[in-house]
Amino acid sequence: MIATDPIWYVAYGSNLLADRFESYIRGCGDDAVWGGHRGSADATLPAGDRQVVVPHPVYFGGHSRRWNGACCFCPVEPLGDDRLPVVGRA
Helix, strand or coil: CCCCCCCCCCEEHHHHCHHHHHHHHHCECCCCCCCCECCCCCCCCCCCCCEEEECCCCEEEEEECCCCEEEEECCCCCCCCCCCCEEEEC
16 A cells, blocks of 8 residues: 555544544544544544445444443345445445
C-alpha cells in the first residue's frame, strides 16, 4: 500500500454516527457519550461518505464492558435465506 492510497472504513450499527466515527479518529475524553478514545495516528478526516448495503447477516453476542451489552458482528458468510442485509456507511 502506498501512503496516498485511500482507506475505506465500513461501519454499521452505532458506528453509523459521524460524530462517533470522528471521535475514533480525533480522540475524545472519558466524559464523551461513547467513552474515551485515544484517536488515530493519522487524524485525517474522511473525504466523504455513502450508504452501502452489505449482503451479510448481523449477530449479537459476547459482552462489551464499554456499554454493558452484547457486541454486534457481521460475519463473512453471505446471506442465504430471508434475513435482511446490513445497511452501513462507507
